[in-house]
Amino acid sequence: MATVTFTDVTKSFGSAGIVHDFNLEMPDGSFTVLVGPSGCGKSTSLRMLAGLEPVTSGTIRIGDRDVTKLEPKDRDIAMVFQNYALYPHLTVEQNIAFPLRAQKVAKKEARERAGLVAETLGLTGALSRKPKDLSGGQQQRVAIGRAIIREPAVFLFDEPLSNLDAKLRVETRTELLRIQRRLGITSLYVTHDQEEAMTLSDRMVVMNGGQIVQQGAPLEVYTKPASTFVATFVGSPKMNLVDGVVADGLFRSTDGLVLPIGSAVPRQPERVTVGFRPEHLVVTSAGRDDVALPPGSTGRVALIEHLGPRAIVAVEAPGCTLVSVVDIAQLDGLDEGAVVSMSVRDGGVHVFDKTTGARIES
Structure with a gap:
């Protein structure tokens, strides 16, 4: 040895x-x-x-x-x-x-x-x-x-x-x-x-x-x-990454996505890349198929992959597709085509330099 x-x-x-x-x-x-x-x-x-x-x-x-x-x-x-x-x-x-x-x-x-x-x-x-x-x-x-x-x-x-x-x-x-x-x-x-x-x-x-x-x-x-x-590269499903700005407990993407991310992430003076793992993206039912997709923190369920006790839920959001991991008991109202509201759990946000991709410490 x-x-x-x-x-x-x-x-x-x-x-x-x-x-x-x-x-x-x-x-x-x-x-x-x-x-x-x-x-x-x-x-x-x-x-x-x-x-x-x-x-x-x-x-x-x-x-x-x-x-x-x-x-x-x-x-x-x-x-x-x-x-x-x-x-x-x-x-x-x-x-x-x-x-x-x-x-x-x-x-x-x-x-x-x-x-x-x-x-x-x-x-x-x-x-x-x-x-x-x-x-x-x-x-x-x-x-x-x-x-x-x-x-x-x-x-x-x-x-x-x-x-x-x-x-x-x-x-x-x-x-x-x-x-x-x-x-x-x-x-x-x-x-x-x-x-x-x-x-x-x-x-x-x-x-x-x-x-x-x-x-x-x-x-x-x-x-x-x-x-x-x-x-x-590390983690499956892979981390969600979206470009935008952080201020006052909200993340706003360049395409109009608005996500509550908690107050732990400080304001960023410039546009950054924000990441959050699928298990940290919370999705809850906000409507049915015939409801028009509103701007901001809502999206529409595009696909659900069932994996026994959990499911992978793909959500079409403004300008991007986000992925969430949801416990099977929390799937009520999350049928494909349903409108959902989205937020990120406290402590689940990662901030990266938009140009270099390097991590920015909170």
Whole structure:
């Protein structure tokens, strides 16, 4: 186990810069998740730590060792890939124990250790089976077991759950987190799925355009996004964003939308971008289909998506469409086509610079 530190790391392919000024410290035993859209540089950053991509400039340290120029085999890391990369001709037991062959561990000890790892992963009954006889979730657990048995200083996970269906993804995610917590091995996980990032990470690192745009505890990133990019990337449904002015407890958009937002948000001297998450937008029935849409803080329900105990309600408002998350018990009168009044819960408003998109602190 060890602390991992990236210092001023950059990566370029020819004249194309892929990762810029990457600075990150992963504490010993932590679970750090890199998340961002495709092409943001997250997988390249992980591959530089693994030694699969050379660093253009900067340094990478694992513990007190500078590993920037070391070969992958000398870095004491284990990696789990998206495509499992199992040996089809070997059994589950042989796949899990394979890294021990390179370490020249005695066969009896290797079998015993493979059996213990398989028990941890719920694979004891499958030790004699081949990969082709396993489900996708079982194959992924074998790949994780092969990484665990090495007892490395650092685990690396490159979108390991993306090939699984939704149910298996949730189950394997839970199992993976339980195993990492028990072993306490420093881990770096790459994903484009912000839900995975929120669920797994101790520290969530959001990337865009080859740079870290925000890092922190998942709840901190969710409740205090540093920019409009983070605000809309993290969270589902994404945050509502509208341009306008704030004054006297009201937000007024450039298209005539008026929303009560409470007195906690101070007056802004210039036009800003205001954001509020769907769970903070309150919608209540204000009329029926034949009522003309009045200006201001009313809108018309365009679509309702039912999600068990909650529903996602899309509201056509002046100049924009807003999204609200509503408890199923509060849906009376919110039929599609109904006119609704809208307001934002106290503490639910985020203010951003209209030009740069950066957060403006209250």
